[in-house]
Amino acid sequence: MRPLGEDDVAAGVLPRLEHVVSARPEHVAVDDGRTTLTFAELVARAAQVRVDLERHLGSATAATDTTTTRPPVAVLGAHDAASVVAIVATLSTGHPVVVLDDRTPVPWQRRLLARLGASAVVTDAARPGSLETATAIVGPDGVVATGTDEADPALLWRDPPPAEAPAVVAFTSGTTGASKPVVGSHRLLVRDAWNSAVASCCYDETDIVLHTLPLPFHAGLTTAVHTLLVGCGMRLFDVRSLGVATLPRAVADSGGTLLVTSPAILRGLAASDPDRDLLTSLSGLTVAGESVYGRDVEAARELVGSHCVVRNRYGASEVGLIAEHVVTDFPSGRLPVGRAVGWNRVDVVREDGRSADVDEKGTIVVTAPDVALGYLGRDDDPAFVDNRDGTRTFRTSDLGRRLRDGTIDLTGRSDHAVSVRGYLVDPGEVEAVALALPGVRECVVTGHESPSGTRLLAYVVGEAASDPAAVRARLREHLPGHMVPAEVVALSALPRTDRGKIDRRALPLPASGDRGHEPLTHWEQLVADAWTLVLDVVDLRPDDDFFALGGDSLAAEELMTRLRDDLGVPGEQASSSTIAQAPTLREFAAAVEPRHRGGGGRVPLHAAGTRPPLFVTAGAGGLGRTLGSLARRLGADQPVHALQSPSLEGRALPDVSITATARRHLAAAREVTTGPLFLAGHGFGGLVALEMARLAEEAGQTVPFVALLDTTPPSHVRPDSRPRWRRVKADLGLLQASLRDTTGGTEAWRWQLKADALAAAYVPAPRRGRTLVLTASDGPGAAGQEAWAQILTGATHRHVPGGPLTMLRPPNVDAVASHLRTAIDDALAAVDTHPTGGESRA
Structure with missing residues (x-):
């Protein structure tokens, strides 16, 4: 088979595909995990669909010249072979194809097809609900149902559309409240395939491409077509249905060599802590669709190894692939998009059209042999210019700058459009839908950038603003998930300049303080912390909706991974179906709350391992399972058990002193091992760990090591200054809570309140043994922790990033685990931990 080249670009999609099929009929063309089709099988099925489609449309031949405009045909389906x-x-009929997302609300689909003049939808009859959805969009007379029947492939090659004929329609952002339909030609599809595979030396017919970008996403559609034109194998993987945690197994089973994905999927993959051995076949990783940060690809490189070439790509529906950056280092911020690919020429221009200087911001302009035909219904759009040498120039809405090394760095959009989870969103389009809602008098939508992605903020004026959750819920009925604002901000009036225009720079960010909602329980706050990490939304309320805040299936998968790993939620509870059935924070927290209490105060976090077990005492009112993130990072050979108050989730009298708590915990630890004790404590738990060490050593047991994780010295704890009657009342409340079901730490604040009084009354004994003191750099008492040096003469003091709580959450917990692991290694090297000192029953 000849490599893809200029002759194929000139001929168009169908002639090139015919050549591939004739050269590799039995080679696997597409595999979605359920259906595997060779190139011969693929075109035989496509031939039958063409017969059915032409019968429905009343057309027997494809367009024979570029002046014939045929209405687009929609494809409604999944990320699959069908x-x-x-x-x-x-594509073979000469009708341009537009791919619909079956997860998008029907009113939105209907609106798009009405604008295009499309009246036919092709859908898979075997897919549950697809016929009903297609019928709801265009009516029963507009649906073409496909199956597994085959026809003579020669029917597919009959009357191929000219290379210059329209091939695809992709909706991209506009500035007038309506998205713009971009029309791409058959020639552009082949040119883009050449740029993506050949000109960039990215892949060839020997590769197997793991394709994770949804087909309705324009880059998803073109990637699928590109692999067919190159002649390689394609493994379609639907992350939204299968979850990112199963992606590594798909890579291994298919022998995939190139993973094509988005930054959001990449982050989810890294968060799932996959088995690296399942990814060894990958020699390439291509990321596209939105801004990529150094930390994203650094985490990916650790998964795929240094032999895997990582590419950050930049493109537009109007051009296809524009530039790429081969990643060799990992800056702390956003990665550049690199240099032009193939025959593309990229320039950064000022408002007057002249090229900008190095590091000067301007508009990205692309000149290429093949560019989109234009926007449907918008002839002679000034964004496109034909040049005398046969090339075409497209003026993007992207802003950027040329760096000193010649690479391009994107800095934003000139038309306010933003990229949300890989989809280009025009805020004006969201505004148009919001303004049609009852009670909304004015609305402005903007994009808010953060290292974890872009989220939409809607500023609403009118009666409806009093219930932001209801506004988001109504928007979800009309908009795709990526277009629903993550936050609705109520304003009495929109800020305006002295000329009466909306002053976007004066729009306030959502308040991060108290928004007047009822307080979260301890367990709800822990779950809310996980939502914050995944969604980048702070100050969550009990009735906040995961999907209304911008969550999607990828974010849900990342959330479930965090709940399983960091909070110990069982797998059957931490599933995507749970968030679908219980989308609000309070409902979801209740659904994933562990059904069993921490019996006896000991919570095994990792019972296996060859090293002596480490016992970590949770902070005041802290749940032991919240230390799971730390335990997971200490290594598979390190057993870890958390210790929490037995009365926190179970029925037991509360302890009246730190010594009493230490005795209980010591008894729980001796159920696991009679050998040397390795102890650690977080916050108040550090005082308990010190007391455990004193009691154990008095009883003749060895304590080679103690770690204090941001534990405040008792001399710096404020004494309880409340009136005596308040202290008595608080103690009675704690007693009552200890004797009833408080699973999930629903009244943890009572234990936290008591802990301050116990800490202020505690006088720790001096310790000369090995002690590691880790101080949270952002903690309020960082300076006071130096007082430990007077008590712990054998202490090593280290600072770690984060605050008293966030130090134990990713990514800060990595530093804590590293210091802890090193200190334990040193202690093990200095002490005999063999059976003469007792045995471990971990």
Whole structure:
């Protein structure tokens, strides 16, 4: 088979595909995990779909010249082989194809097709609900149902559309409240395939491409077509249905060599802590769709190894792939998008059209042999200019700058459009839908950038603003999930300049303080912390909706991974179906709350391992399972058990002193081992760990090591200054809570309140043994922790990033685990931990 080249670009999609099929009929073209089709099988099925489609449309031949404009045909399906068959069939008819997302609300789909003048939808009859959805969009007379029947492939090659004919329609952002339909030609599809595979030396017919970008996403559609034109194998993987945690197994089973994905999927993959051995076949990793940060690719490089070439790509629906950056280092911020690919020429220009200087911000302009035909219904759009040498120039809405090394760095959008989870969103389009809602008088939507992605903020004026959750809920009925604002901010009036225009720079960010909602329980706050990490939304309320805040299936998968790993939520509870059935924070927290209490105060976090077990005492009112993130990072050979108050989740009298708590914990630890004790404590738990060490050593047991994780010295704890009657009342409340079901730490604040009084009354004994003192750099008492040096003469003091709580959460917990692991290694090297000192029953 000849490599993809300029002759193929000139001929168009169908002639090139015919050549590939004739050269590799039995080679696997597409595999979605359920259906595997060779190139011969693929085109035989596509031929039958073409027959059915032409019968429905009343057309027997494809367009024979570029002046004939045929209405687009929609493909409604999943990220699967059946959709690829339908796309190929539609391309062969000469009707441009537009791919619909079956997860998008029907009113939105109907609106798009009405604008295009499309009246036919091709869908897979075997997919549950697809026929009903397609019928709801265009009516029963507009649906073409496909199956597994085959026809003579020669029917597919009959009357191929000219290379210059329209092939695809992709909706991209506009500035007038309506997205713009971009029309790309058959020639552009082949040119883009050449740029993506050949000109960039990214892949060839020997590769197997793991394709995770949804087909309705324009880069998802083009990636699927590119692999067919190159002649390689394609493994479609639907992350939204299967979850990112199963992606590594798909890589291994398919022998995939190139993973094509988005930054959001990449972050989810890293968060799932996959088995690296399942990813060894990958030699390439391509990321596209939104801004990529150094930390994203650094985490990915650790998974795929240094032999895997990582590419950050930049493109537009109007051009296809524009530039790419081969990643060799990992800056702390956003990665550049690199240099132009193939025959593309990229320039950064000022408002007057002249090229900008190095590091000067301007508009990105692309000149290439093949650019989109234009926007449907918008002839002679000034964004496109034909040049005398046969090339075409497209003026993007992206802002950027040329760096000193010649690479391009994107800095924003000139038309206010933003990229949300890989989809280009025009805020004006969201505003248009919001303004149609009852009670909304004015609305402005903006994008707020953060290292974890872009989220939409809606500023609403009117009666409806009094219930932001209801506004988001109504928007979800009309908009795709990525277009629903993560936050609705109520304003009495929109800020305006002295000329009466909306002053976007004066729009306030959502308040991060108290928003007047009822307080969260301890367990709800822990779950809320996980939501914050995944969604980058702070100050959550009990009735906040995960999906209304911008969550999608990828974010849900990352959330479930965190709950399983960091909070010990069982796998059957931490599933995507749980968030679908209980989308609000309070409902979800209740659904994933562990059904069993921490019996006896000991919570095994990692019972296996060859090293002596480490016992970590949770902070005041802290749940032991919240230390799971730390335990997971200490190594598979390190057993870890958490210790918490037995009365926190179970029925037991509360302890009246630190010594009493230490005795209980010591008894729980001796159920696991009679050998040397390795102890640690977080916050108040550090005082308990010190007392455990004193009691154990008095009883003749060895304590080689103690770690204090941001534990305040008792001399710096404020004494309880409340009136005596308040202290008595608080003690009675704690007693009552200890004797009833408080699973999930629903009244943990009572234990925290008591702990301050116990700490202020505690006088720790001096310790000369090995002690590690870790201080949270952002903690309020960081300076006071130096007082430990007077008590712990054998202490090593280290600072770690984060605050008293966030130090134990990713990514700060990595530093804590590293210091702790090193200190334990040193202690093990200095002491005999063999059976003469007792045995471990971990």
